[in-house]
Amino acid sequence: MKKFPEGFLWGSAMSAPQTEGHGSKNGKSPSTWDYWFQTNPEKFNQNQGPENTSNMYETYADDCLRMKEIGLNSIRTSIAWTRLLPDGKTLNPEAVAFYRDYFQKMKDSGVEPIMNLFHFDMPMWLMEKGGWEVRESVEAFAFYAKTAFEQFGDIVTKWTTFNEPIVHVECGYLYGFHYPAVVDFKKAVQVGYNTLMAHVRAVEEFRKVLPNGEIGIILNISPAYSRSNSPEDERAKEASDLLNSNSFLDPAVHGKLPDALIQLVKENQLTPETQPEDKELMKKNTVDFIGLNYYQPRRVQAPENPAVPAIMPEDLYVPYDWPEKKINPYRGWEIYPEALYDVAMMMKENYNNIPWYVSENGMGVAEEERFMKEDGMIEDDYRIEFMQEHLDYLHKGIEEGSNCFGYHTWTFVDCWSWLNGYRNRYGFYRVDLENQFERTMKKSGLWYKELSKNNGY
Numbered sequence: 001m002k003k004f005p006e007g008f009l010w011g012s013a014m015s016a017p018q019t020e021g022h023g024s025k026n027g028k029s030p031s032t033w034d035y036w037f038q039t040n041p042e043k044f045n046q047n048q049g050p051e052n053t054s055n056m057y058e059t060y061a062d063d064c065l066r067m068k069e070i071g072l073n074s075i076r077t078s079i080a081w082t083r084l085l086p087d088g089k090t091l092n093p094e095a096v097a098f099y100r101d102y103f104q105k106m107k108d109s110g111v112e113p114i115m116n117l118f119h120f121d122m123p124m125w126l127m128e129k130g131g132w133e134v135r136e137s138v139e140a141f142a143f144y145a146k147t148a149f150e151q152f153g154d155i156v157t158k159w160t161t162f163n164e165p166i167v168h169v170e171c172g173y174l175y176g177f178h179y180p181a182v183v184d185f186k187k188a189v190q191v192g193y194n195t196l197m198a199h200v201r202a203v204e205e206f207r208k209v210l211p212n213g214e215i216g217i218i219l220n221i222s223p224a225y226s227r228s229n230s231p232e233d234e235r236a237k238e239a240s241d242l243l244n245s246n247s248f249l250d251p252a253v254h255g256k257l258p259d260a261l262i263q264l265v266k267e268n269q270l271t272p273e274t275q276p277e278d279k280e281l282m283k284k285n286t287v288d289f290i291g292l293n294y295y296q297p298r299r300v301q302a303p304e305n306p307a308v309p310a311i312m313p314e315d316l317y318v319p320y321d322w323p324e325k326k327i328n329p330y331r332g333w334e335i336y337p338e339a340l341y342d343v344a345m346m347m348k349e350n351y352n353n354i355p356w357y358v359s360e361n362g363m364g365v366a367e368e369e370r371f372m373k374e375d376g377m378i379e380d381d382y383r384i385e386f387m388q389e390h391l392d393y394l395h396k397g398i399e400e401g402s403n404c405f406g407y408h409t410w411t412f413v414d415c416w417s418w419l420n421g422y423r424n425r426y427g428f429y430r431v432d433l434e435n436q437f438e439r440t441m442k443k444s445g446l447w448y449k450e451l452s453k454n455n456g457y
């Protein structure tokens with residue numbers, strides 16, 4: 001039997017924009033997602049926008065009981081900035097009442113909430129001023145963070161600032177998947193830097209408001225594996241890791257940006273605008289723990305004829321199609337559970353063995369109803385196998401001393417996903433879109449309950 005450390009967190013991750021619904025109701029102002037859906041609905045899978053998303057604004061009380069039903073002892077979700085502070089300054093009392101009751105009900109069900117502040121949902125009022133491109137966003141975020149800590153800090157003591165901050169950089173400023181769909185490497189670096197400073201300022205506010213609480217950040221870790229160990233391919237791997245992982249992980253844990261990243265950005269004429277106090281702020285405001293979302297690795301190689309200086313990240317590294325790769329046939333992503341062991345060792349060796357947890361891991365499946373049995377239950381054995389394979393490698397890392405305190409799946413209830421809508425299902429509960437978002441437990445929910453009860457398998 002594989003046992004996990006005592007007090008291990010078994011849970012799931014979600015986010016406000018993907019689960020709450022009531023996107024334009026109860027005092028909420030629009031985020032970039034609401035705006036983009038109104039202006040460009042054709043970009044969204046099957047015209048499924050952010051308005052209704054699994055309806056948790058109405059169903060949260062029952063959902064908290066469902067969390068308990070499948071043995072979750074913790075949940076990470078987020079607060080919608082646009083619900084709490086619709087104009088960035090004025091508190092929305094309905095939002096305060098909703099979140100307080102929601103978080104309290106989680107706790108009453110024995111579920112520890114980990115609360116995140118930003119999950120890709122930039123307020124439209126701030127976007128109109130330039131969003132993360134402008135320094136003003138840093139102080140706007142710090143004010144929002146302080147407000148959230150003050151309003152909910154008596155219920156929630158574990159917080160995170162951002163989910164996958166590199167995603168809004170990449171998707172919004174390099175590859176056109178998220179609003180404002182700008183393609184500009186230099187702007188992307190500035191957006192990343194301002195986001196990092198917003199994180200740092202939020203940590204600073206946290207220490208004042210909740211000195212006994214814990215704060216972290218959630219990063220998507222896609223460790224790079226190079227095609228060969230030629231110096232060129234190794235450089236490509238290093239560039240990928242520097243830009244995608246170390247850019248947030250190093251300041252969060254070590255309080256500074258890696259010298260190699262500063263050099264890389266300089267060589268490519270991408271250096272962002274900074275302020276004199278930034279270095280000191282970064283140094284002082286490191287985190288208590290790290291969350292790492294892991295889905296798949298990056299396979300990289302050196303580009304053939306790169307532009308110098310780089311115009312796009314592809315001038316520094318390009319994808320490599322590893323012939324041995326195992327693919328999730330229902331979502332297209334690579335399945336490589338071994339990486340979780342490598343990540344565990346990296347955290348132990350390079351990041352002071354800081355407490356960390358797997359904050360997202362899961363298997364997306366399109367058209368999952370094909371696995372539905374007569375009684376209505378989805379027999380998702382593929383998902384159980386996926387999770388167990390990943391846990392095998394995580395367990396090995398823990399046995400070898402990595403300080404991992406939990407494993408959260410993506411996700412608890414099938415939820416809406418950005419441009420994919422409801423195509424890829426990940427939940428322990430199926431959501432029936434035809435029938436008022438009705439929930440039905442999948443087989444993996446039963447499996448997870450046993451796992452959590454036995455603290456292992």
Ligand code: BGP
Nearest residue numbers: 015163164220364410417420424
């Ligand atoms: C993560 C995000 C989640 C979620 C998940 C699944 O990167 O933090 O918000 O969307 O990916 O991705 P998808 O729904 O695109 O399959």
